[in-house]
Amino acid sequence: MTSVGDAVDAAALDPKSASEERVSYHFTTVDGSETDVSLSAEATVYDACAAASAWRGLQVARLRLVAHGQVEPLPFCRKTKLCDVAGGQTDLLVVISRAYDLGEATGPLASSCTRCQFEHYPSSLYVSGQTRGDEIEMEVCEGQRVSFFDYPGPEPGQTPAGVIFGVSQPPLSGRMLMRVLVHQRRWALGIGIGSAQADQSQDPENDPGFLGLYHGGSSTNVCAYAERVHDGGWVRDRGSKKFWTEETELAILFNFDEGTMQCFEGLEPFGKLVPIVSDSYWPTVVLFTPDDAASIAVDFV
Structure with missing residues (x-):
């Protein structure tokens, strides 16, 4: 059975981003849990992992994101824009890192x-x-x-x-x-x-x-x-x-x-x-x- 968590709104964590263009991402995990995450269009991969961390209650460095249709996790970087490496995909799989x-x-x-x-x-x-x-x-x-x-x-x-x-x-x-x-x-x-x-x-x-x-x-x-x-x-x-x-x-x-x-x-x-x-x-x-x-x-x- 899948469970849908409360949607995570990054604007609530960073009020300055409230007026920015937003993108809605759908996060899922291998156990079937899922949630919707609202992020700035300028959000980095690290920002998205931080949002996943807030949702799952895990340390941010333990999480990686895999875009739908891709095999390798997105680069865990502070500057790389999520939209640039996700290939236009908004469905992201949250996985535990190999750390x-x-x-x-x-x-x-x-x-x-x-x-x-x-x-x-x-x-x-x-x-x-x-x-x-x-x-x-x-x-x-x-x-x-x-x-x-x-x-x-x-x-x-x-x-x-x-x-x-x-x-x-x-x-x-x-x-x-x-x-x-x-x-x-x-x-x-x-x-x-x-x-x-x-x-x-x-x-x-x-x-x-x-x-x-x-x-x-x-x-x-x-x-x-x-x-x-x-x-x-x-x-x-x-x-x-x-x-x-x-x-x-x-x-x-x-x-x-x-x-x-x-x-x-x-x-x-x-x-x-x-x-x-x-x-x-x-x-x-x-x-x-x-x-x-x-x-x-x-x-x-």
């Missing part, structure tokens, strides 16, 4: 973790292998921000401290994309995955349970099982994103079925495909210096 719930953080920096949203390159570009395009619009990610607070230890820059997410839930599996936004980095950092043996109080390059992106303070690298498997070398321009400075987008594409890991700087592959030993792994972040911070989000792809 992975990071779960509870454990480790020295667990109390510094906060749920967050950040913008990053669309996941589809990493899956398709496309590295360039005209006016690529960033996608909204939902994950966790990890910050290094005043952690006691020796002088700053020599005190690794981090977190591992979700060890009480099943490990990562299948093909997954980790997107990373570095907010601040004054020294080293390691971001990737850790096994049950990983130590969040150890320098990731010396940790046999760590795999992922690693900045040694002066050079960019990929580490796996206590070895630098790719050395990006010294970066002379310390202000460039190649040095993983503020607001740098990084990513890692994991295929746990095939046992591989591919790191990225922006959309460009960083190093070669790295083999992954069969084990259980969870997302991990290790920072070194007070006030350093990075956000991560993980999605099934």
Whole structure:
């Protein structure tokens, strides 16, 4: 049996939009629930997901919209107009996103973790292998921000401290994309995955349970099982994103079925495909210096 919810009027949420041209959309879910949603003609895909969130009582980042006649969800972007990508369709299917719930953080920096949203390159570009395009619009990610607070230890820059997410839930599996936004980095950092043996109080390059992106303070690298498997070398321009400075987008594409890991700087592959030993792994972040911070989000792809 279908159930029709109360119509959601976005104008009631944003009075300024009341005088704008309106479009009525019909939302349905796989369980048969449905409702009508009135949105501005200028509404973005994110606006529509927010309306669906208000209707279903779910976090906005957990929802995606699929236009009638299309297969893939509409891009989860703050600027893309809904009417431009829906192909004139007003019937939209509301589905749960393929985002992975990071779960509870454990480790020295667990109390510094906060749920967050950040913008990053669309996941589809990493899956398709496309590295360039005209006016690529960033996608909204939902994950966790990890910050290094005043952690006691020796002088700053020599005190690794981090977190591992979700060890009480099943490990990562299948093909997954980790997107990373570095907010601040004054020294080293390691971001990737850790096994049950990983130590969040150890320098990731010396940790046999760590795999992922690693900045040694002066050079960019990929580490796996206590070895630098790719050395990006010294970066002379310390202000460039190649040095993983503020607001740098990084990513890692994991295929746990095939046992591989591919790191990225922006959309460009960083190093070669790295083999992954069969084990259980969870997302991990290790920072070194007070006030350093990075956000991560993980999605099934």
